[in-house]
Amino acid sequence: MLVTKNSMIEKKKLSPIIIALDYQDPEQAIYFSKKISPQQCQLKIGQELFIKSGVFLVNYLHKKGFKIFLDLKLYDIPNTVKRSVYAIKKLDVWMFTLHIHGGKSMMLSARSALNFHKKNTPKIIGVTVLTSMNILELNHIGINTSSMLNHVIKLSVLAKKCKLDGIVCSPWEAKSIRKLFGKNFIIITPGIRPKRMYYDDQKRVMTPREAIRSGSDFLVIGRPITRADNPYMILKKILSDINN
Numbered sequence: 248m249l250v251t252k253n254s255m256i257e258k259k260k261l262s263p264i265i266i267a268l269d270y271q272d273p274e275q276a277i278y279f280s281k282k283i284s285p286q287q288c289q290l291k292i293g294q295e296l297f298i299k300s301g302v303f304l305v306n307y308l309h310k311k312g313f314k315i316f317l318d319l320k321l322y323d324i325p326n327t328v329k330r331s332v333y334a335i336k337k338l339d340v341w342m343f344t345l346h347i348h349g350g351k352s353m354m355l356s357a358r359s360a361l362n363f364h365k366k367n368t369p370k371i372i373g374v375t376v377l378t379s380m381n382i383l384e385l386n387h388i389g390i391n392t393s394s395m396l397n398h399v400i401k402l403s404v405l406a407k408k409c410k411l412d413g414i415v416c417s418p419w420e421a422k423s424i425r426k427l428f429g430k431n432f433i434i435i436t437p438g439i440r441p442k443r444m445y446y447d448d449q450k451r452v453m454t455p456r457e458a459i460r461s462g463s464d465f466l467v468i469g470r471p472i473t474r475a476d477n478p479y480m481i482l483k484k485i486l487s488d489i490n491n
């Protein structure tokens with residue numbers, strides 16, 4: 248209960264933006280971080296940067312005051328995931344991800360590695376279906392559903408049962424998940440594109456303003472900001488669009 252309250256308070260005072268630092272080079276990520284502030288956004292470190300510069304980059308950005316969302320999307324046997332979570336715990340990150348498709352035993356094992364009631368325990372976020380996937384691609388991997396929403400809901404229910412703190416889904420599913428689970432479940436949505444921007448490989452997409460109105464707590468935004476000619480101006484514009 249205590250944690251639930253804490254996450255509510257925390258959600259309210261943080262920026263709704265998480266920038267995906269999907270740079271090839273850790274130096275580019277460091278350069279970028281010097282031009283923005285922890286009041287404007289949190290930062291997401293994904294597999295590429297973590298493989299290249301892992302703990303060093305996490306520590307550097309922590310010293311600058313940024314909260315780190317470690318997006319490694321764990322997916323392995325329960326024992327291996329549990330040991331990875333022990334290692335992640337030492338990094339003091341704000342949140343990290345695992346794939347809900349890894350199953351109940353895997354998620355429970357991850358949960359058991361962390362003390363649910365302790366303040367500043369990293370939050371465990373379950374990835375439902377990648378926002379780059381549509382129903383056809385789900386069918387290709389043997390998931391025979393005709394409704395993306397139903398599948399995402401099914402996965403979210405399982406994540407909640409395993410006491411995960413929240414999920415990643417597309418903004419298209421956020422409204423239904425919010426309705427089902429209420430305010431205390433963290434909903435994070437990638438697949439964000441400001442109007443008239445190229446979708447890249449994303450398929451289930453919404454604008455920042457629409458995604459927030461649909462019930463997302465945090466928007467993960469990468470290329471629309473990091474590949475812009477003036478990323479700092481785009482970040483400010485997105486923040487002002489959301490707030491007005």
Ligand code: C5P
Pocket residue numbers: 267269293318374375376377378379415416437438439447449467468469470471
């Ligand atoms: O550049 P873009 O805004 O498309 O980046 C989205 C980020 O969100 C990427 O870092 C990607 O790994 C991540 N992500 C996603 N879909 C998920 C989970 C994470 O696109 N379901």
